[in-house]
């Protein structure tokens with residue numbers, strides 16, 4: 463799958479099969495994440511990959527709209543050191559995870575972490591030191607159901623030269 467096709471066909475999946483994912487596939491997805499652009503190339507991110515079923519169940523209960531975290535066999539937690547651009551950096555890395563995941567025939571869904579009341583609790587649950595911010599929670603698995611959300615047409619969002 464080329465990059466354009468991956469970008470145009472990725473969808474957020476919340477219904478996963480429980481089929482395990484080979485470790486080398488996850489490593490390659492995280493390798494794509496750590497190659498994302500970052501402000502001043504500071505690369506302030508750390509990625510915690512959770513596969514333990516009990517820990518995933520706890521994460522699913524802790525975050526607000528993330529019940530599917532308990533079903534997908536892998537959950538990636540994206541943390542960034544609290545710098546001026548940590549949010550942009552963490553979001554760039556998260557998007558790389560979503561696209562790499564889809565390109566590998568897997569599925570994922572960005573679950574909110576940044577600024578959420580449960581962010582610090584999750585940070586402590588996985589032993590990440592204070593001074594790091596949870597940016598996103600990304601369950602990964604094989605899709606059981608791929609939704610088709612409405613998308614605003616290009617003609618309504620593209621403005622040439624002026625709004």
Ligand SMILES: Cc1cc2nc3c(=O)[nH]c(=O)nc-3n(C[C@H](O)[C@H](O)[C@H](O)COP(=O)(O)O)c2cc1C
Pocket residue numbers: 472473474475476526527528571572573574611
């Ligand atoms: C910053 C951000 C936070 C999100 N948080 C959640 C979430 O907590 N739970 C969830 O199920 N989906 C979450 N999503 C996924 C969106 O609901 C999804 O991207 C949107 O409905 C569009 O669907 P698509 O990703 O298939 O294009 C989040 C997406 C973004 C970018």
